[in-house]
Amino acid sequence: MAKKKVVLNFPPHLIDQPITYRLVKDYDLVVNILRARITPREWGRMVVELNGNGSRLDEAMNFLADLGVVVEPLAGEIQWQEERCIHCTACVAPCPTHALDLDRVAMTVAFDRERCIACELCLNVCPYRAIEMAFE
Amino acid sequence: MANFQVNKTYQEINDKIKRGQAVVVTAEEIIDIVRKKGEAGAARTVDVVTTGTFSPMCSSGAIINFGHTKPPIKASKVWLNQVPAYAGLAAVDIYLGATEPAEDDPLNKVYPGEFKYGGGHVIQDLVAGKSVRLVAEAYGTDCYPNKHVEKDITLKQLLNAVLFNPRNCYQNYNCAVNLSNRTIYTYMGPLRPRAGNANFCTAGQLSPLFNDPYYRTIGIGTRIFLGGGVGYVVFPGSQHNPAKPRGDNGIPLGPAGTLMVIGDLKKMNSRFLVGVSLLGYGCSLSVGLGIPIPMLNEEIAHFCAITDEHLLAPIVDYGHDYPAGTGRILGHVSYAQLKSGSMTLDGKEVATVPLSSLVRAREVAGILKDWIAQGRFLLGEPVELLPADGDIDCIHTASRDS
Numbered sequence: 001m002a003k004k005k006v007v008l009n010f011p012p013h014l015i016d017q018p019i020t021y022r023l024v025k026d027y028d029l030v031v032n033i034l035r036a037r038i039t040p041r042e043w044g045r046m047v048v049e050l051n052g053n054g055s056r057l058d059e060a061m062n063f064l065a066d067l068g069v070v071v072e073p074l075a076g077e078i079q080w081q082e083e084r085c086i087h088c089t090a091c092v093a094p095c096p097t098h099a100l101d102l103d104r105v106a107m108t109v110a111f112d113r114e115r116c117i118a119c120e121l122c123l124n125v126c127p128y129r130a131i132e133m134a135f136e
Numbered sequence: 137m138a139n140f141q142v143n144k145t146y147q148e149i150n151d152k153i154k155r156g157q158a159v160v161v162t163a164e165e166i167i168d169i170v171r172k173k174g175e176a177g178a179a180r181t182v183d184v185v186t187t188g189t190f191s192p193m194c195s196s197g198a199i200i201n202f203g204h205t206k207p208p209i210k211a212s213k214v215w216l217n218q219v220p221a222y223a224g225l226a227a228v229d230i231y232l233g234a235t236e237p238a239e240d241d242p243l244n245k246v247y248p249g250e251f252k253y254g255g256g257h258v259i260q261d262l263v264a265g266k267s268v269r270l271v272a273e274a275y276g277t278d279c280y281p282n283k284h285v286e287k288d289i290t291l292k293q294l295l296n297a298v299l300f301n302p303r304n305c306y307q308n309y310n311c312a313v314n315l316s317n318r319t320i321y322t323y324m325g326p327l328r329p330r331a332g333n334a335n336f337c338t339a340g341q342l343s344p345l346f347n348d349p350y351y352r353t354i355g356i357g358t359r360i361f362l363g364g365g366v367g368y369v370v371f372p373g374s375q376h377n378p379a380k381p382r383g384d385n386g387i388p389l390g391p392a393g394t395l396m397v398i399g400d401l402k403k404m405n406s407r408f409l410v411g412v413s414l415l416g417y418g419c420s421l422s423v424g425l426g427i428p429i430p431m432l433n434e435e436i437a438h439f440c441a442i443t444d445e446h447l448l449a450p451i452v453d454y455g456h457d458y459p460a461g462t463g464r465i466l467g468h469v470s471y472a473q474l475k476s477g478s479m480t481l482d483g484k485e486v487a488t489v490p491l492s493s494l495v496r497a498r499e500v501a502g503i504l505k506d507w508i509a510q511g512r513f514l515l516g517e518p519v520e521l522l523p524a525d526g527d528i529d530c531i532h533t534a535s536r537d538s
Contacts, residue, residue: 086190086410086422086496089489090325093333104477107494124250125326127192127412127420127491 002054005034007077007118009070010044019069020046027060028052034117047074047117077118077133080111084130091122091131100131140433142179146517149183149430153511158183160508162501163342163429163440170441175434178441184508184515185440187344188361188426188500191337191492192412194323195303195374196421197233198259198401201296202270202289204228210280211272215239216258216289223272227280231300232258234421244416248321254419257411259299262291263363264406297401299363299409303373305425307345307393308449311336311469311488313481316455321416325491327454331481334451334488339497340444340471344427345393347440349386351378353429355518360397361426361504364408366513367399369427372522379525385442389468390450393522397425408500422493426500428508430515444472451481 010019015038023029029052038044050057064071080100087109091100099115100122102108122131152158159182161169166185170178200221202214210227214220218238221230236255243249262268272285291297313334314320314327321327324335340346348354358369373394380392408424431437448468457464469479474488507513 086493088191088422088491088493090335090491092489093328093335093487094326102477102489104475107475107490124248124415127325127414127422128410129252129413 001051002057003049003051004057005047005049005074007072007074008046008048008064009072010038010046011068011070012041012043014068015040015042015044017067019064019067022063023050023060027056027063029057029060035119074116074118078116078120078122079132081130081132084128085109086128086130088127090125090127094121094125096121138435140435141176142431142433144179144183144430144432146430146515150514152183153508153514156509156511158508160184160186160505162498162505163187163347164498164501166437166440167341167443170437175437175441179431179434179437182431182437185347185429185431185436186426186501186504186508187342187347187429188424188497188502188504189305189339189343189492190408190424190496190500191339191422192323192414192420193301193304193423193425194235194420196299196301196423197231197255198262199296199298199300200230200232200294202228202230202272203293203295205282205285205287207282208280209272209274209282209285210277211274211285213273215271216268217253217261218269219253219255219258221255228272234259235419237419248326248416249418250415251413251417251419254411254413256419256421259401259421260406260409260411262297263401263404263409265290265292291402294402298398299367299401299404300398301423302396303375303394304397304423305344305373305395305427306338306391307343307349308388308447309337309391310452311449311474312452312454312458313466313486314455315453320455321414322454322458323414323417323420324454326415329455331484331486334474334479334481334486335491336449336471336474336488337491338449338471339492339494340447340475341442342494342497342501344425345395346387346442346447348427348429348436349382349388349439350524351393351522352436353432353518353521354395354427355521357516357518358427359514359516360428361424361500361507362397362399362404363401363423363425364405365399365403367397367425368516369395369518369522370398371396376522378523383446383448385446386439387442387447389448390465395522408496424496424500426504428504428513428515444475445470447471449474
């Protein structure tokens with residue numbers, strides 16, 4: 001079994017296609033939608049965790065690419081610049097998944113990339129601009 | 137005067153510091169020492185307790201003399217990296233306030249505004265050794281004919297640059313919640329609706345004025361750690377209010393005492409002066425500040441040993457009460473509770489986070505401890521202590537203490 005978190009970017013002409021259904025039905029993947037924004041006539045964006053057989057997962061990736069869905073890796077999208085962080089922890093309150101969390105003894109912030117769903121709520125909240133979005 | 141078992145003078149303690157024999161501990165370390173040795177025992181053993189805090193302190197700024205130009209200018213409008221500075225002083229003296237945003241900042245027109253760069257950031261850049269663009273305009277006089285100056289300045293080139301903060305180091309502060317139905321953006325950070333989070337902002341038992349609640353050792357002339365360098369308390373801070381209600385242990389139950397402080401910016405460190413962008417609110421400056429408390433007698437030991445469990449913050453609703461100026465307090469919560477990560481408000485569990493960096497507050501107290509232990513920092517005996525009684529004229533601020 002393989003697991004990966006990716007960002008799926010849907011061009012406007014694919015918005016009305018049941019693509020998640022195909023991933024589940026045809027490729028036998030467990031699709032966990034972490035975040036989605038689908039609006040008519042605009043690029044759609046969905047953050048998903050895909051879980052399934054390794055080769056089926058690769059086939060699903062090819063299927064998406066052939067359709068025209070732009071697949072981006074999630075890891076590394078949000079970057080926590082530790083040297084700029086002063087551990088004020090303003091980011092901890094809005095973080096919905098505890099990816100940004102506080103060690104209550106040392107009172108330091110830690111960033112767990114695995115938990116991050118790139119919701120971007122932390123970006124502007126940081127008074128020290130220590131959290132950045134990496135554009136590839 | 138009370139009769140104490142232990143009676144030390146500033147002179148005696150300073151002599152020990154000079155000989156490298158002073159026993160110095162932090163405000164966190166003194167707690168266990170008092171527990172083990174008792175107050176008098178701790179007062180005999182320990183000579184100085186160091187405190188520390190690091191958080192946004194909006195009432196901060198720098199007095200800068202940018203040097204005479206040729207031909208000379210009597211500047212009336214000045215910008216540093218496009219951030220306006222106050223120039224209504226002598227020819228090339230200016231005051232740069234920490235919360236002044238860059239002139240082209242969209243502010244809250246696109247709500248909530250990001251406030252990416254302001255006076256606090258300029259101060260940080262200067263202290264970090266970066267070059268800053270200065271633009272000055274003037275109407276021109278017979279003795280100062282120049283009407284426009286543009287030049288790059290660095291802190292090193294400046295004749296004088298002084299950090300001068302009219303109100304720092306609040307003694308206690310509000311714990312902010314938002315009982316309204318929408319997210320609000322405050323100087324206490326974004327607050328989610330229906331008490332979605334609670335933000336507080338002091339270092340608790342490490343915070344300077346919690347350790348000397350009646351200002352028995354702090355006053356005009358107290359030498360302090362300021363922004364990574366050496367500074368001084370020069371006066372009570374603006375809105376200093378010792379008459380705020382206190383608990384049975386003497387600790388104020390809300391924002392009470394404040395300090396006006398000064399120090400040579402050229403000797404400071406940008407690790408302890410950091411520009412702040414508060415979403416939807418504005419710019420500010422986070423200041424690292426630490427005060428050494430001389431262990432003159434066992435009463436000082438008593439106050440230094442008060443722990444987070446017995447330091448209480450007032451819970452204030454920034455959704456309605458604070459902007460309306462009602463002064464209503466929802467209740468009190470201990471710093472031990474706040475630091476644990478959650479508190480209960482009206483039967484609901486609310487996540488609590490500090491905006492003040494405890495990590496860096498510990499660093500401040502630790503550095504100050506090293507300076508004193510190594511004999512590099514002597515205590516300044518105040519020529520006058522801060523006002524400690526309620527008889528002084530204090531304005532009623534209705535908990536508007538930002």
